[in-house]
Amino acid sequence: MSALLDKETRWDALHYGRKATVPAGIRTRKGGTRYLTAAACVALSTIMLLPLLASVLASVKSTQEAAAVPPTYFPHGLSLDSYMRLWDFQAGVLTYLGNSAGAAVLTILFCLALTIPAGYALARFAIPFKEVLFITLLLGLIVPYQALLTPLFFMFVQLKLHNSLVGLAIIHTAIQLPFSVYLMRNAFEAVPRELEEAAVIDGCNSFQVLTRVCLPAIIPAVITVSLFAFITSWNEFLAALVVMNKDSAFTLPLILAAARQQTSIGGTDWGMLQAGVTISIIPCMAFYLLLQKYYVSGFLNGAIK
Amino acid sequence: MYSKRSSLTGLLYLAPALVFVAAFTIYPLAQMSWMSLNNWSLIAERKFVGLGNFVKIWNDPQFWASLEFTFKYTLLITPILMGLGLLIALLTATNSPLRRFTRAVVFAPVVIGLGASSLLWYWLFSYDFGLINRLLLDLHLIGKPIVWFGADANVAMWAVIVSIVWKVVGFGMILFVAAIQAIPSELTEASMVDGASYWQRVHKITLPLIARTILLVTLVSVIGSLLAFDQFYIMTAGQPRNLTATSVFLIYLNSFPYLKLGYGAAMSLVLAGIILICTIFQIVLTRRSHA
Numbered sequence: 001m002s003a004l005l006d007k008e009t010r011w012d013a014l015h016y017g018r019k020a021t022v023p024a025g026i027r028t029r030k031g032g033t034r035y036l037t038a039a040a041c042v043a044l045s046t047i048m049l050l051p052l053l054a055s056v057l058a059s060v061k062s063t064q065e066a067a068a069v070p071p072t073y074f075p076h077g078l079s080l081d082s083y084m085r086l087w088d089f090q091a092g093v094l095t096y097l098g099n100s101a102g103a104a105v106l107t108i109l110f111c112l113a114l115t116i117p118a119g120y121a122l123a124r125f126a127i128p129f130k131e132v133l134f135i136t137l138l139l140g141l142i143v144p145y146q147a148l149l150t151p152l153f154f155m156f157v158q159l160k161l162h163n164s165l166v167g168l169a170i171i172h173t174a175i176q177l178p179f180s181v182y183l184m185r186n187a188f189e190a191v192p193r194e195l196e197e198a199a200v201i202d203g204c205n206s207f208q209v210l211t212r213v214c215l216p217a218i219i220p221a222v223i224t225v226s227l228f229a230f231i232t233s234w235n236e237f238l239a240a241l242v243v244m245n246k247d248s249a250f251t252l253p254l255i256l257a258a259a260r261q262q263t264s265i266g267g268t269d270w271g272m273l274q275a276g277v278t279i280s281i282i283p284c285m286a287f288y289l290l291l292q293k294y295y296v297s298g299f300l301n302g303a304i305k
Numbered sequence: 306m307y308s309k310r311s312s313l314t315g316l317l318y319l320a321p322a323l324v325f326v327a328a329f330t331i332y333p334l335a336q337m338s339w340m341s342l343n344n345w346s347l348i349a350e351r352k353f354v355g356l357g358n359f360v361k362i363w364n365d366p367q368f369w370a371s372l373e374f375t376f377k378y379t380l381l382i383t384p385i386l387m388g389l390g391l392l393i394a395l396l397t398a399t400n401s402p403l404r405r406f407t408r409a410v411v412f413a414p415v416v417i418g419l420g421a422s423s424l425l426w427y428w429l430f431s432y433d434f435g436l437i438n439r440l441l442l443d444l445h446l447i448g449k450p451i452v453w454f455g456a457d458a459n460v461a462m463w464a465v466i467v468s469i470v471w472k473v474v475g476f477g478m479i480l481f482v483a484a485i486q487a488i489p490s491e492l493t494e495a496s497m498v499d500g501a502s503y504w505q506r507v508h509k510i511t512l513p514l515i516a517r518t519i520l521l522v523t524l525v526s527v528i529g530s531l532l533a534f535d536q537f538y539i540m541t542a543g544q545p546r547n548l549t550a551t552s553v554f555l556i557y558l559n560s561f562p563y564l565k566l567g568y569g570a571a572m573s574l575v576l577a578g579i580i581l582i583c584t585i586f587q588i589v590l591t592r593r594s595h596a
Contacts, residue, residue: 040396041407048410051471054436055425069433070442110325118322125315137322139330142584146532146553147573150560151333151340157347174329181322206314235418237535238553242561253420257539260424270434273424280421288416292409295416300483 052281059083059275066271082271086279089272090255091248093279099165099244100234100251100280106169107233108226111180114173115225116218119184120210124196134185138178145175149242156243163249168240172233180225183301187221188214224298227291231284252280337570345567358571367547368572371555374458374548379530382466386526387519389470390477395507397478398485408482412475419472423539426468430454430540454541458548461541465549469536473529477522484518485511517590524587528580552576 058066062079065072086093121127122134152171153162161167191214199213215222240251250258256276260268288295341359344352362368393411397404414422429437430453438450453464488511496506512519534553537543543550543558550558556576560569 037396038403041403044393044396045407045410048414048471051425051429052413054429058428067434070439071434071436073436073439114322114325117318121315121318125318126312127315127319128312133319133323136331137326139326142581143330143334143577144528144532144580146534146556147577147580148330148333148337150556150566150569150573151337152329153560154340154345154347154566155333155336170329173325177322177326206311206318210318231416235420237418237420237538238557241538242557253418256424257420260427260539267434268431270428270431273428277421277425281417284416284418285413288413296412296479299479 055274055277055281058271059278061271063271066269066274067267082269082275085269085272086275089259093252093255093276095248096250096252096255097279099249100253102165103168103172103240103251104230104233106165107172107176108229110169110173111176111225111229112222114177115180115184116215116222117210118181119186119188119218119221120214122181122185123188123191134181137181140174140178145171146238148174149239152239153242162243163246164243165249168243168251169233171239171243172229172236175236175239176225176229176232179228179298183221183225183298184218186301187218191217220294220297223291224294224301227287227294228298230287234280234283252276256280337573340567340570341574343567345570346564347566351567354567358568359575361568362571362575367550367555370548371550371552374462375531375533375551378462378466378533378551379527381462382469382530383523383526385466385470386474386477387523389474390522391481391519393474393478394481394485395511398482408475408478412479414472415475415479417472419535420539422468422472423536426464426471427454427540430464430468454544456545458545461545461549465536465540468540469533473526477526480518480522481515484515488514521587521590524583524590528583528587531576531580531583 057073057075058071059082060078060080061072061075061082062077063081063085065076065079066082118137122130127133149171156162156164156167159167161170195213195217196209199209204212235253237253237257240254241257244250244254247255256273259273259276342353342355344354344357393407397408397411429435432438432450432452432455435453437453438447441447442450451460454461492510492514493506496510501509532553533551534557537549537551537554538557541549543554552572553576556569556572559565559572
């Protein structure tokens with residue numbers, strides 16, 4: 001929707017920038033300034049990384065050290081105590097990891113199942129009122145899901161979809177749908193028509209054209225849509241808070257938020273809390289680092305969900 | 306291939322997504338409007354009250370306090386996010402290895418959860434156990450530890466702002482970098498031949514050419530801040546005295562723990578209306594720039 005940038009820029013914008021051009025900006029800096037900006041980059045990176053590092057370090061402190069006042073900067077010894085306590089916390093961290101992963105996988109499946117055919121239809125078929133239908137699918141961009149949770153909650157209670165991963169995944173899918181439809185439509189439009197025409201001459205029907213010709217060509221979009229669906233679902237907090245009222249149905253962010261008030265030795269169990277934060281950050285970081293190209297392209301393409 | 310028959314086939318492919326949006330966006334929207342006209346709870350009898358809920362909102366001091374706090378938070382954090390995002394984008398827009406690395410690092414917190422980052426900062430800002438008080442004490446910047454999440458709502462808000470700036474500054478930065486890199490290098494070169502200094506070039510060339518991106522990112526950021534919830538739920542829990550309860554927080558409180566669904570629905574409609582105004586701005590801007 002908000003195509004902030006033209007196509008070439010989007011692809012060129014980031015780390016994997018194809019062109020080695022020097023853009024309008026910082027060129028031919030003289031000696032001193034060059035070192036100064038380099039130092040600024042290093043300082044900035046350090047500041048941004050320190051909180052993450054602090055969390056990881058706090059998670060491997062011993063039980064006693066994690067509760068120390070004043071806190072230590074670096075752990076005096078390595079200990080997995082915090083992770084052990086997290087392992088057994090309430091229903092066990094595996095339950096909550098399982099819930100988060102389950103909701104995320106369902107969200108990915110729902111998003112793909114809905115938006116691959118939709119993108120295909122929007123890009124390739126002469127449908128009456130196509131633009132109106134397209135905008136209808138983008139409605140989620142105009143109505144924030146936060147405002148829809150009250151009626152959705154009521155609806156889910158009636159349908160017995162509260163405390164269910166399917167219910168939560170439905171809301172997460174609704175959040176991701178506009179972005180995914182937009183991306184899929186663009187992806188299908190970029191598939192060369194000659195490929196399809198050849199397949200039609202060979203006797204393929206439209207479904208075979210979709211699965212055999214188009215699908216292999218839109219794999220990057222499938223990866224991007226899945227990646228964003230995963231990250232949204234894994235991180236989403238408010239809808240989960242509303243829909244999941246049973247302890248055993250909690251996702252990872254919910255149980256951690258609940259744990260901030262749980263006590264071990266006379267206060268919040270800070271070590272366990274940071275162990276939880278570390279665990280919930282790991283998949284996001286891993287996917288970001290592995291699939292950076294897809295992440296950034298999706299980000300700049302859809303501009304903003 | 307694209308005959309009359311195909312329009313029916315096309316609709317068939319489009320149908321699942323349309324049905325989904327009808328069921329989980331349009332229908333709830335309609336039901337919310339109806340709910341807002343009723344006293345509506347899960348168990349008790351429903352009662353039609355007309356615009357009663359809206360009158361109640363108008364007279365509810367907590368509603369106005371929340372709205373004011375949400376606007377205040379938005380007004381304070383948006384210029385910080387845009388300014389810092391822009392400065393970092395200017396600093397890292399070229400493609401040297403160090404700058405690419407810096408960009409990747411600054412962007413990293415955008416991908417982690419708001420819940421996780423809020424819990425992380427909740428600990429960092431903790432009075433006794435947090436590293437921020439420890440660091441400020443060690444640097445002799447403060448004499449005694451600061452109670453970040455205590456009786457002073459402003460202190461709590463600034464702590465939240467710091468955490469959110471860390472979390473989302475990379476968002477604007479990436480979009481600004483993309484826009485800066487799209488500026489034709491001939492323009493810069495010509496101005497350099499004319500002897501323009503770096504900041505003159507930023508002022509006369511870079512900023513005007515990425516103005517549209519700045520405006521759009523600002524709007525997206527404003528919408529995000531107006532819908533703030535996670536960070537306040539986790540870090541301040543709306544305290545002290547509900548002074549840091551944002552609009553979404555208030556809707557959450559009324560709809561769920563209190564189960565006043567009709568009242569919650571009415572407030573949701575008001576909030577959706579406010580967001581709609583921002584979104585219309587955004588669409589108009591996007592459209593105009595396409596023309």
